[in-house]
Amino acid sequence: MSEATSDYGRGIDAEQALKYAIQHVAGERAEIIEGVITQVSPSWPHERTANKIRRQISPRCLELGYEIGSGNLDLPGSPNWYIPDLAVVPDDLVEDSNSLLPDQTLLVVEVTSPSNAETDRVVKRRRYAEYGAPLYLLVDRQERSTTLFSEPGPLGYTRVEGPHPFGTPLPLPAPFDLVLETGEL
Template sequence: MSTAAHTPGDYSVSDPERALKYAIQHVAGDRAEIIEGVITPLSPSWAHENAADMVRRQLSPRLNDLDLVAGSGNLDLPGSENWFIPDLAIVPRELAAKTEGALVPDQTLLVVEVTSPSNGETDRTVKRRRYGQYGAPLYLLVDRQQRECTLFSSPGRLGYATTDGPHPFGTPLRLPAPFDLTLDTSDF
């Protein structure tokens, strides 16, 4: 039996990042993210899911050719209090097949986020900066509220150095290598 005094409300942990990420994986459920230290449940609408699926369908032929997988698996941002579940991430099939836990953004080839009224600003600012800082080569923002798409590339310490857009929905958007295809954005 411990004789050490316990102060009510004293629940300090030695590694808050680890504690948060444990909670998100084991307590909060399958559809929750950590955004700048705040656990955020996800519940996308069907219109939101439709926009993500439209990107996935257009990429599918290239994914098969390049042996890539499209999914919405966990992305860890080590050293930060962030744990993201992108609407769509494209990763090498071999890597996806052997990874039970989370990947990190620099293991992706493309990350896609579709905005909703509840998360639009997070996708436009926090996720754009963090995906760039953590090396995701391409970040496609499908902004349903602004009705535009933007492709970010050239990741670096401060985020992305190159921006293609914003382009109004209906404007074809070229995805560079390895995809080398043009997305039809008219029905997002």
């Protein structure tokens, strides 16, 4: 083996290389879930569900100076790079940031699709808790239910509200202090 070949790969951070590639090379919006690159291409019913939530929380977020979007969330030290369906973050964090950390969010919302429901129910719930996202709202279109997870820790969320069938009003705690109407989701 030549010296050049034996040095190949030394000093390269595989996690950073993978996350760089997903942002700059893939060309499409994509996530990394437990090391697997997954294209993000939501359907119109999926988008409609996310937008119904966005419309309900937008007035309160505007009042509080929060942004709602689906920007990148990095989970450093892991092979994960998520694009949530919605995330609420303080306005001052979005100016110069290519990605944020889950603990910088105020609320993360994932809407299930047939192709990713188990990922949203299990993997993302565990990782969002591990990385300190204070509120994780799972809108499960297949089960027609909503579940709000709070009080994150390294072993998961310690507080769970739900699952509640669609149509059951779902209170969002401070700083939101509002009730989501879920009948039209």
